Amino acid sequence: MLVKHYTDEPAKTVEEGAKETTIRWLIAEPEGAPNFYMRLLEIGQDGCTPHHAHEWEHEVFILEGEGKLVGDGKSHSLTAGDAVFVPGNEVHHFESSGRQTMKMLCLIPAKK
Amino acid sequence: MLVKHYTDEPAKTVEEGAKETTIRWLIAEPEGAPNFYMRLLEIGQDGCTPHHAHEWEHEVFILEGEGKLVGDGKSHSLTAGDAVFVPGNEVHHFESSGRQTMKMLCLIPAKK
Secondary structure, three states: OEEEEHHHOOOEEOOOOOEEEEEEEEEOHHHOOOOEEEEEEEEEEEEEOOOEOOOOOEEEEEEEOEEEEEEOOOEEEEEOOEEEEEOOOOOEEEEEOOOOOEEEEEEEEOOO | OEEEEHHHOOOEEOOOOOEEEEEEEEEOHHHOOOOEEEEEEEEEEEEEOOOEOOOOOEEEEEEEOEEEEEEOOOEEEEEOOEEEEEOOOOOEEEEEOOOOOEEEEEEEEOOO
């Protein structure tokens, strides 16, 4: 068993279409995770993740802040305590709309 | 895409060796999750989850409160912001040690 605080992992800048966004990899291959990986994203004021689609799904939990999930012609408000499921191949991005940084967990399946 | 607040799902009492513990299933088979499931557990004052082992792993994130992860001769303090990996087949239980309810996300792989 392994316990770490999320701040023990470095916050790496997300490039390629993102704005004011960092990612910390909390549980993944190096920790021995066989099936799915846990990351923590922080989206600063007026920041966003890339608008894109990919084969794998996202399972997200909003920890702090407020924002939006924007898809193909759809938009959902997000607030702390929200759980989000984005199926594979759906176009999407997350954005922070509050003054506070939006913190969220974002889990993805392991590489096969 | 699907967004829900965690309180939209009912808190079901965890039986079988647990104390003062409820579980809410946030993202699972009914939501179309193909690979892993997200649940939110609340462990009340002096409560705990069952002391057990099983084949599947846990990926946990502590949202609120304080507690302990107890394993086979080991114990780790837990606080908000901690990420926890419990590999498959390791004996473990979680307990709340503060006055506040300990809230945590607990993710497991999908049934094959």
